[in-house]
Amino acid sequence: MIFEFDLSTIFVNKACRHFTAFFFFNLSPFSFNGLFIIISLPASPKSKPATKMRSSVLRSVKTLAKPAGARGYSSESVPDRKVAVLGAAGGIGQPLALLMKLNPLVSRLALYDIANTPGVAADVGHINTRSEVAGYMGNDQLGQALEDSDVVIIPAGVPRKPGMTRDDLFNINAGIVKDLCSAIAKYCPNAIVNMISNPVNSTVPIAAEVFKKAGTYNEKKLFGVTTLDVVRAKTFYAGKANVNVAEVNVPVVGGHAGITILPLFSQATPKANLADEDIKALTKRTQDGGTEVVEAKAGKGSATLSMAYAGAIFADACLKGLNGVPDVVECSFVQSTVTELPFFASKVRLGKNGVEEVLGLGPLSDFEQEGLEKLKPELKASIEKGVKFANA
Numbered sequence: 001m002i003f004e005f006d007l008s009t010i011f012v013n014k015a016c017r018h019f020t021a022f023f024f025f026n027l028s029p030f031s032f033n034g035l036f037i038i039i040s041l042p043a044s045p046k047s048k049p050a051t052k053m054r055s056s057v058l059r060s061v062k063t064l065a066k067p068a069g070a071r072g073y074s075s076e077s078v079p080d081r082k083v084a085v086l087g088a089a090g091g092i093g094q095p096l097a098l099l100m101k102l103n104p105l106v107s108r109l110a111l112y113d114i115a116n117t118p119g120v121a122a123d124v125g126h127i128n129t130r131s132e133v134a135g136y137m138g139n140d141q142l143g144q145a146l147e148d149s150d151v152v153i154i155p156a157g158v159p160r161k162p163g164m165t166r167d168d169l170f171n172i173n174a175g176i177v178k179d180l181c182s183a184i185a186k187y188c189p190n191a192i193v194n195m196i197s198n199p200v201n202s203t204v205p206i207a208a209e210v211f212k213k214a215g216t217y218n219e220k221k222l223f224g225v226t227t228l229d230v231v232r233a234k235t236f237y238a239g240k241a242n243v244n245v246a247e248v249n250v251p252v253v254g255g256h257a258g259i260t261i262l263p264l265f266s267q268a269t270p271k272a273n274l275a276d277e278d279i280k281a282l283t284k285r286t287q288d289g290g291t292e293v294v295e296a297k298a299g300k301g302s303a304t305l306s307m308a309y310a311g312a313i314f315a316d317a318c319l320k321g322l323n324g325v326p327d328v329v330e331c332s333f334v335q336s337t338v339t340e341l342p343f344f345a346s347k348v349r350l351g352k353n354g355v356e357e358v359l360g361l362g363p364l365s366d367f368e369q370e371g372l373e374k375l376k377p378e379l380k381a382s383i384e385k386g387v388k389f390a391n392a
């Protein structure tokens with residue numbers, strides 16, 4: 001459970017006449033994951049100082065057991081950060097709003113949509129966590145929603161139905177993204193933008209062109225959210241390799257549609273000697289993960305809950321980077337020189353300015369090298385389609 005404190009064990013170690021406390025924090029997905037502290041102190045029942053120390057430790061345990069916000073120091077020690085969600089009343093937007101409300105790094109949460117945001121904002125706003133929540137509805141309120149934002153997350157637009165490709169969403173979503181990005185350029189030109197709306201392979205280049213035209217483009221602050229591909233690759237790999245999913249890491253590179261999604265299982269950790277056939281099947285399942293959900297939902301949309309989770313993980317990484325947390329690395333579709341394509345998803349180090357470093361691909365297997373060459377023409381065409389649309 002998010003932000004839940006699990007006090008694993010407190011016991012008196014009689015043999016050593018020491019009072020020992022073990023703490024295990026599991027604050028994932030936003031905070032510590034697996035911090036283990038051991039405190040050991042004299043436990044003689046007759047010693048007054050020891051009794052005092054014991055009650056003081058227990059007091060600290062009780063305090064630490066509360067979420068950061070309730071401990072009262074989060075707003076002083078964590079910088080104020082405003083996050084805006086555009087498309088906040090949608091299938092992704094609502095659970096994403098919930099998860100961002102639970103994130104102690106957020107101090108203001110702006111929920112924007114063309115409809116239904118007052119209800120979502122009232123609902124989420126009752127949750128007793130740090131951020132203030134405000135709902136904004138309709139174009140007239142878009143500027144207010146965006147003003148002062150540090151991070152803008154965009155899950156606005158139509159989702160797929162069975163039989164459609166992500167590119168089939170282009171005609172509707174390209175225009176939505178273009179308009180929203182024009183407003184971002186006007187009202188919060190320095191914000192980090194997390195683009196979720198599909199087709200990501202085209203909507204990110206559209207956003208870049210809109211920002212270039214407005215004179216606000218900062219390639220370090222524009223991200224296509226591909227975290228769901230990583231989330232899926234981790235889940236599927238853990239299942240096949242029979243390893244603890246919480247320990248799994250798998251980079252996913254390329255883009256975010258079909259064969260442009262290239263999981264690098266040769267770099268997956270913990271290592272497992274999977275057969276080539278298994279790697280091929282895992283690759284295909286990761287590439288078709290979105291379609292698997294679209295078909296299972298049978299006309300009622302695409303991935304929303306897993307996407308909200310993935311979007312929250314990525315936004316949290318951006319906020320941590322902004323706040324100066326070191327070594328924050330996530331895969332994302334960004335402006336890139338990793339290949340000859342102008343945009344490409346790979347591991348990215350996040351920092352105070354957004355992208356600190358776009359990391360290379362690392363060693364690829366023959367199968368992955370082949371996949372990389374195969375995806376380039378499709379990804380190139382999707383990027384060019386976005387650029388052309390934005391400049392038409």
Ligand SMILES: NC(=O)C1=CN([C@@H]2O[C@H](COP(=O)(O)OP(=O)(O)OC[C@H]3O[C@@H](n4cnc5c(N)ncnc54)[C@H](O)[C@@H]3O)[C@@H](O)[C@H]2O)C=CC1
Pocket residue numbers: 086087088089090091092093112113114115155156157158159160169173176179180195196197198199200225226227228229256301302303304307
């Ligand atoms: N990057 C990724 O990994 C993923 C991307 N997606 C994409 O995310 C998008 C949203 O998906 P869902 O939330 O399921 O769709 P949805 O239809 O449930 O929600 C979309 C929301 O966008 C709003 N909207 C439409 N035009 C708008 C505008 N001009 N300004 C603000 N809001 C606007 C709608 O009112 C609606 O509330 C789709 O394009 C989908 O393909 C979905 C899953 C994964």
Ligand SMILES: O=C([O-])CC(=O)C(=O)O
Pocket residue numbers: 159160166198228289290291293294302303
């Ligand atoms: O498949 C879709 O249309 C939505 C999406 O991008 C995903 O689930 O990866």
